[in-house]
Amino acid sequence: MIGNEAVVPAKLDKATRNADRTRSLILEAATQEFAELGLAGARVEKIAEKAGTNKRMLYYYFNSKDELFIAVMERAYFSIREAEKELHMHDQTPIEAIRSLVSFTWNYFLEHPEFMGLLNTENAHGGVHVKNSESTALNMPLIDMIGEVLHRGQQESIFRAGVDPVQLYISIASLTYFYLSNKHTLSTIFSRDLMSSKAKVERLHHMLDVILGYLVIN
Structure with missing residues (x-):
């Protein structure tokens, strides 16, 4: 027995x-x-x-192809949100925390082009699968974390007041997303290899200047 x-x-x-x-x-x-x-x-x-x-x-x-796609989207969001937790933004100064988030977002999209492909597909379908998933719950802790960093920055008179953490994150992500999703056409029309090592470093520095230039009080 x-x-x-x-x-x-x-x-x-x-x-x-x-x-x-x-x-x-x-x-x-x-x-x-x-x-x-x-x-x-x-x-x-x-x-x-x-x-x-x-x-x-x-x-x-x-049970279905759509259910599989929902699971794939949830997994993709879970992966990026879990990786962002490793930044430990609450342990950094406000400026360091924002720099870390911008750099992380740039590098994550570079290293995970499939994430952009999934986003393109879901947006083409009107976001219906995300609406039926747990993605909102997965993403809100990030917004709370950004809000906490912004609050500290405002309390220390480093950051401007009235910044919406959702709008800020969308701006950070869009600076990466548009560049990478249009890299072929942009490289062609501007006769510049936007994916060269030099160009990628320049892009990250530009993103940091844009975001911090908006946030930091001069």
């Missing part, structure tokens, strides 16, 4: 680990497919194949 009791939990634990791994592989494969081909272009069969499973198992974990 004791031997059987010891075996059953081990089997269940292994099954749980296998299920978690399969689900993770599906999400990883789906992320790449949705980012590259969009919701309409991505094929469930291809996602299952890349994940090393089959359609039946994919639909076992995710």
Whole structure:
């Protein structure tokens, strides 16, 4: 009896680990497919194949293609929000905290182009999937964190008053997003390689100057 009791939990634990791994592989494969081909272009069969499973198992974990996309979006937002927590903005001076956030946002978008692809797809569909997800709850702690930094900066007479943390974050993200999502056309029309090492450094410095130039009281 004791031997059987010891075996059953081990089997269940292994099954749980296998299920978690399969689900993770599906999400990883789906992320790449949705980012590259969009919701309409991505094929469930291809996602299952890349994940090393089959359609039946994919639909076992995710009831539909739309539900899978919602899970992918939640995972993408969770990943960036968790990474932002590692900045520990509350432990930095207000100026250092904003510099860290701007630099992080730039580098994260550079290193995770699939995130922009997912955003493009979701916006093309009117944001309907985000509305049916837990993304709002995932993102609000970031706004609270920015608000706390702004409050400290205002209390110390470093930052201007009346800054909306949501508007500020949108500005930071847009300075990165527009540049990178239009890098090919912008590089062509301005005859400049905007993705050269020198250009990327210059872009980050420009972003820091723009954001801090707006916030800091002279």
